[in-house]
Amino acid sequence: MAGQSTSGHEHYYVPEQSKLAIFAAFGLFLSVYGAARVINHAHYHADEPSSAGFLLLAGLAVFIGTLFAWFRTTINENRAGMNSAQLKHSYVLGMQWFIFSEVMFFLAFFGALFYVRVLAGPWLASMGDKSMNHLIWEGFKFQWPLMQTPQQAVGLAKQYMANNGTFSGPHENLSFPGFSKMFHWLPLWNTIILLSSSFTVHLAHSGIKANNRGQLKFWLGVTVALGLSFVFLQYREYHEAFTELGLTLHSGIYGSTFFMLTGFHGFHVIMGATILLVQFLRATVAGHFSDADQFGFEAASWYWHFVDVVWVGLFLFVYIL
Amino acid sequence: MGEHHHGPAKGLTRWLYTTNHKDIGTLYLWFSFAMFILGGSFAMIIRAELFQPGLQLVHPEFFNQMTTMHGLVMVFGAIMPAFVGLANWMIPMMIGAPDMALPRMNNLSFWILPFAFAMLASTLFMQGGAPNFGWTFYAPLSTTYAPPSVTFFIFAIHIMGASSIMGSINIIATVVNLRAPGMTYMKMPLFVWTWFITAFLLVAVMPVLAGAVTMMLMDIHFGTSFFSAAGGGDPVLFQHVFWFFGHPEVYILILPGFGVVSQIIPTFARKPLFGYASMVYATASIAFLSFIVWAHHMYTVGLPVAGELFFMYATLLIAVPTGVKVFNWITTMFKGSMTFETPMLFSIAFVFLFTVGGLSGVMLAMAPVDFQYQDTYFVVAHFHYTMVAGAIFSLTAATYYWLPKWTGRMYSETMGKTHFWLSFFAFNLTFFPQHFVGLAGMPRRIPDYALQFADFNMVSSIGAFFYGSSQILFLFNVIRTIRSGRPITDPKVWEGAQGLEWTVATPAPYHTFTTPPEVK
Numbered sequence: 032m033a034g035q036s037t038s039g040h041e042h043y044y045v046p047e048q049s050k051l052a053i054f055a056a057f058g059l060f061l062s063v064y065g066a067a068r069v070i071n072h073a074h075y076h077a078d079e080p081s082s083a084g085f086l087l088l089a090g091l092a093v094f095i096g097t098l099f100a101w102f103r104t105t106i107n108e109n110r111a112g113m114n115s116a117q118l119k120h121s122y123v124l125g126m127q128w129f130i131f132s133e134v135m136f137f138l139a140f141f142g143a144l145f146y147v148r149v150l151a152g153p154w155l156a157s158m159g160d161k162s163m164n165h166l167i168w169e170g171f172k173f174q175w176p177l178m179q180t181p182q183q184a185v186g187l188a189k190q191y192m193a194n195n196g197t198f199s200g201p202h203e204n205l206s207f208p209g210f211s212k213m214f215h216w217l218p219l220w221n222t223i224i225l226l227s228s229s230f231t232v233h234l235a236h237s238g239i240k241a242n243n244r245g246q247l248k249f250w251l252g253v254t255v256a257l258g259l260s261f262v263f264l265q266y267r268e269y270h271e272a273f274t275e276l277g278l279t280l281h282s283g284i285y286g287s288t289f290f291m292l293t294g295f296h297g298f299h300v301i302m303g304a305t306i307l308l309v310q311f312l313r314a315t316v317a318g319h320f321s322d323a324d325q326f327g328f329e330a331a332s333w334y335w336h337f338v339d340v341v342w343v344g345l346f347l348f349v350y351i352l
Numbered sequence: 353m354g355e356h357h358h359g360p361a362k363g364l365t366r367w368l369y370t371t372n373h374k375d376i377g378t379l380y381l382w383f384s385f386a387m388f389i390l391g392g393s394f395a396m397i398i399r400a401e402l403f404q405p406g407l408q409l410v411h412p413e414f415f416n417q418m419t420t421m422h423g424l425v426m427v428f429g430a431i432m433p434a435f436v437g438l439a440n441w442m443i444p445m446m447i448g449a450p451d452m453a454l455p456r457m458n459n460l461s462f463w464i465l466p467f468a469f470a471m472l473a474s475t476l477f478m479q480g481g482a483p484n485f486g487w488t489f490y491a492p493l494s495t496t497y498a499p500p501s502v503t504f505f506i507f508a509i510h511i512m513g514a515s516s517i518m519g520s521i522n523i524i525a526t527v528v529n530l531r532a533p534g535m536t537y538m539k540m541p542l543f544v545w546t547w548f549i550t551a552f553l554l555v556a557v558m559p560v561l562a563g564a565v566t567m568m569l570m571d572i573h574f575g576t577s578f579f580s581a582a583g584g585g586d587p588v589l590f591q592h593v594f595w596f597f598g599h600p601e602v603y604i605l606i607l608p609g610f611g612v613v614s615q616i617i618p619t620f621a622r623k624p625l626f627g628y629a630s631m632v633y634a635t636a637s638i639a640f641l642s643f644i645v646w647a648h649h650m651y652t653v654g655l656p657v658a659g660e661l662f663f664m665y666a667t668l669l670i671a672v673p674t675g676v677k678v679f680n681w682i683t684t685m686f687k688g689s690m691t692f693e694t695p696m697l698f699s700i701a702f703v704f705l706f707t708v709g710g711l712s713g714v715m716l717a718m719a720p721v722d723f724q725y726q727d728t729y730f731v732v733a734h735f736h737y738t739m740v741a742g743a744i745f746s747l748t749a750a751t752y753y754w755l756p757k758w759t760g761r762m763y764s765e766t767m768g769k770t771h772f773w774l775s776f777f778a779f780n781l782t783f784f785p786q787h788f789v790g791l792a793g794m795p796r797r798i799p800d801y802a803l804q805f806a807d808f809n810m811v812s813s814i815g816a817f818f819y820g821s822s823q824i825l826f827l828f829n830v831i832r833t834i835r836s837g838r839p840i841t842d843p844k845v846w847e848g849a850q851g852l853e854w855t856v857a858t859p860a861p862y863h864t865f866t867t868p869p870e871v872k
Contacts, residue, residue: 042866043449043450043451043530043866045371045372045450045451045455046371046455046456047361047371048361048365048366048369048370048371049369049371049455049456049459050368050369051456051460052369052456052457052458052459052460052462052463053368053369053459053463055460056460056463056464056467057463057467059464059467059511059514060464060467060468060471060511063471063507063508063510063511064471064504064507066507067471067503067504067506067507070503070569070573071500071503071504073573074500074503074572074573075500101456117529117530120529121453121454121525121526121529121530122454124453124521124524124525124528124529125453125454125457125521125522125525128520128521128524128525128555129517129521131555131556132517132521132555132556132558132559133559135555135556135557135559135560136559136560136562136563138559138560138563139559139560139562139563139564139567139593139596140563140567142560142592142593142596143563143567143578143589143593146586146589146592147584147585147586147589151585151586151588151589152584154586155581155584155586167581168581173584177584180577180582180583180584181581181582181583181584182582182583190582192581192582193492193496194582195492195495195496195571195580195582196575196577196580196582196583198575198577198580198582198583198584279575280570280574280575280576281575281576282583283577283583283584283585284577284578284583284584284585285584286576287570287576287577287578287583287585288578290576291566291567291570291576
């Protein structure tokens with residue numbers, strides 16, 4: 032079929048058939064089914080042997096393998112010139128609204144954090160409107176970061192509410208330690224690393240725009256390295272939190288919000304760094320991208336900037352304020 | 353693979369590997385009908401148990417599983433996928449596009465659903481039973497006191513959400529990028545507009561639902577305390593996060609239905625839609641307001657008075673754009689040359705009955721009186737007037753309206769009208785009495801009730817059995833049409849129909865608008 036139709040419009044490429052989707056759907060299903068089996072097994076039948084872990088791994092293998100084939104297919108189609116400008120714009124829109132949906136995902140956790148810090152926490156300590164809670168949580172004082180949970184305040188033996196776990200606050204928190212100690216404070220270094228990586232990925236972008244492949248490769252490599260350093264420091268911070276500060280998932284709402292927000296962010300950094308690494312390999316090994324067409328790289332860099340912006344929110348609302 | 357440029361592939365792999373928007377639309381529609389039957393059979397069990405006071409058929413634990421699964425399957429399995437099916441079939445044909453913008457991802461969006469619902473349905477057979485905490489899965493019922501199957505429920509919600517997000521990104525990309533030359537935004541058919549706005553709602557709130565179930569998963573299995581006051585969290589936090597998703601969600605379920613009746617009423621009134629631009633603005637206003645009214649589901653949970661007032665006034669505001677819509681549909685019919693084919697009957701019933709549901713919504717919106725209505729059958733009556741007479745009636749209308757275009761065959765009008773009158777009568781028989789028992793204080797989600805509610809509940813159950821069985825007639829009519837309906841070839845099908853989808857051949861060819869049409 033001709034690329035140009037008679038009315039002067041470019042042909043919009045619609046693949047006739049594709050096995051990718053059904054394999055991806057099956058892989059996704061097997062992954063989550065396996066994950067649910069693994070989690071339930073650990074919770075309810077931890078002493079029995081289980082094959083659930085195999086299901087999870089098989090599912091992940093199918094899913095990741097299919098995604099690999101999928102991206103290879105789209106890249107090859109684009110390089111074979113099958114994508115009109117209009118089709119390329121569909122990919123742009125797809126990526127933009129995907130990132131928007133990710134923003135909304137983080138908003139749920141930021142919303143939970145704000146709700147607890149501004150409303151629910153003070154109410155639980157009978158401040159403001161809700162003056163009856165001291166009858167249940169006698170002696171509970173609200174502060175942020177929450178170092179003593181309501182359960183600790185009344186004592187586990189005297190807890191009137193249904194007991195759905197043991198929650199004990201950390202000995203120490205990870206908030207801003209003051210200017211004198213701030214250079215020993217990992218979040219500051221992580222902020223510096225991530226903000227500069229946004230800058231370096233921009234330098235890589237300017238490089239390919241100017242058709243300077245050396246600049247692209249160098250700064251893209253630096254960005255990936257910075258991303259991995261961030262992950263390493265985050266690991267160090269978690270290690271310190273668990274072993275030295277007593278800050279775990281069981282530490283009450285401070286630990287819950289802290290680990291879910293930084294954990295999902297860290298997961299997104301790993302994803303983003305992996306995506307950038309793929310772009311780095313495409314640029315160096317496969318020789319992809321030109322000054323006119325570098326959408327795979329651009330989409331990866333948008334994702335990276337998004338991860339960076341989320342971190343700024345985290346740095347402000349989880350660590351500093 | 354490249355050999356089949358102009359027709360579908362043969363056999364099962366056609367459906368597994370397809371990238372064609374019409375194939376995928378068909379898959380969505382059949383899947384959602386299967387879920388409609390499944391969710392409907394759960395409803396039949398509920399109504400059979402409630403036929404008389406006392407416990408007779410099922411255990412209370414199983415009754416709770418039925419109310420939960422009925423809601424989940426109908427919302428996520430029947431109504432949402434059915435509208436996505438219509439979007440797949442109609443949006444490309446209505447805006448002159450060759451297909452959806454991202455055809456392979458389109459297929460992935462669909463094929464996630466059968467897996468997700470198989471996983472959800474399998475919880476019925478698990479130890480401890482299926483989820484039993486209501487479709488709104490409030491903590492701590494869904495966390496501390498949940499059956500083990502809740503983990504599978506959580507992951508099913510996760511992948512359904514992924515499917516919805518991909519589906520709506522596809523619709524946004526299609527509408528923004530693939531409109532034919534001259535098809536400006538303000539020339540788009542209303543069905544496209546309402547879906548376009550719905551897609552934004554979906555991209556915005558499905559991730560929040562994912563966040564809610566993730567917090568549940570962490571609370572249940574990994575020791576966090578989002579919804580546990582003992583750790584400094586708050587069970588009410590769950591309700592805030594859930595309804596921040598849930599209120600836009602209920603508009604996700606109805607806005608495309610607004611679009612459907614806005615297509616059908618002008619056709620059979622033989623007049624252009626009255627107030628097109630105001631319809632677009634009203635839809636956008638409703639969508640915007642849906643983000644700032646969520647706590648009207650939570651008046652009795654102990655919100656500060658300022659919160660109650662804010663959410664009450666914001667909710668009452670929604671009556672304004674909704675009123676604009678109802679006014680426009682009625683005015684479109686005013687002095688029109690009306691005929692009453694089956695799609696039109698369902699659409700008129702939609703306008704009439706959805707308005708009833710809207711007005712009971714205004715009652716529920718008022719915080720002081722909601723203290724009486726909260727968690728009663730009045731709420732059940734209200735949302736079934738919007739979900740059944742709203743969403744399901746508009747889906748039924750859409751099926752009759754576009755079925756001849758899809759299949760090239762005419763359905764039986766006699767059977768269609770019989771289906772309509774049975775549905776209309778049975779629907780009101782089922783749900784109208786629930787207003788009364790609700791106002792008199794009968795709580796929802798219980799298998800037994802006080803004796804004074806017996807008569808109305810029996811009426812309600814009889815209506816429900818009628819409504820359920822008359823849908824078999826619908827299924828029969830559709831299958832009969834596909835197999836042996838009267839062939840038609842007129843591209844327009846309906847005398848008064850307007851729009852690009854009526855310019856292509858009947859039945860619609862496998863590929864339409866590979867060259868975009870010129871829209872004047």
